[in-house]
Amino acid sequence: MTQSKRELLQKFLKGIETGSAMAAAVVDDDQYIQHNPHTAEGGPGVAELFARISKTNPKVKFIRVFEDGDFAFAHNEYDFADVKIAFELFRFENGRAVEHWDNLQPVAGPNASGRTMIDGETEITDLEKTESNRALVKEFAEQVLVGLDLERMPEFVSEDLVQHDPDGNDGLKALREQLLAQDGKRSPRRYNQVHRVLAEGNFVLCQCEGEKSGIHSGIYDLYRVQDGRIAEHWSTVETIPPRGEWKNDNGKF
Secondary structure, three states, X not given: OOOOHHHHXXXXXXXXXXXXXXXXXXXXXXXXXXXXXXXXXXXXXXXXXXXXXXXXXXXXXXXXXXXXXXXXXXEEEEXXXXXXXXXXXXXXXXXXXXEEEEEEXXXXXXXXXXXXXXXXXXXXXXXXXXXXXXXHHXXXXXXXXXXXXHHHHHHHEEEEEEEOOOOOOOOHHHHHHHHEOOOOXXXXXXXXXXXXXXXXXXXXXXXXXXXEOOEEEEEEEEEEEEOOEEEEEEEEEEEOOOHHHOOOOOOOO
């Protein structure tokens, strides 16, 4: 029976924990494009990564897993000697993974509202609204996060936003304050470009490039949309190493 992209993603990443040789079969060695700057190109890079992580008695926990066209993406908790929260993103062709992106952040929190980086709603609903929800989040990211048109925030974000960002707090007002410092300048987290927006039903993942405290970073934001507004938010922020430290030439995005 043909496995879904969602299932293939889980099979591959669970191989980090189990060491199953079958996990590697998910990857098309001849086409695989690696965007994790810490991992070498193609199948050999994956093999080296698995071998290194296997020494840490790794644990892989899937929190949320989604599928969107040729893509599957997941919100995970990893324990590789230390605990990290991750977004994993794969592109598939003919039942094999051919491209990979990720963004990992050491676990932090709970935040000021008592929420962790992974708790909250998990049920995928409103599949018929996938495209409208994608469009909503894309416009929010481009106009509000990158463009800093904060006056438009109420168009996109629920007044009682549920916030899982470890640096944030519940509510639309708190998000506005987080995006704009008290002196009117940009906050330590700066969004410069939206690279990709993926969606399934009420969940939308936004893959962005920006800065945190002036350091070049990948910023992945997962949103849950309800009644035409962003109702819940999770994120990870990861430093992008200098070009000279990359183990492949594909770039973070």
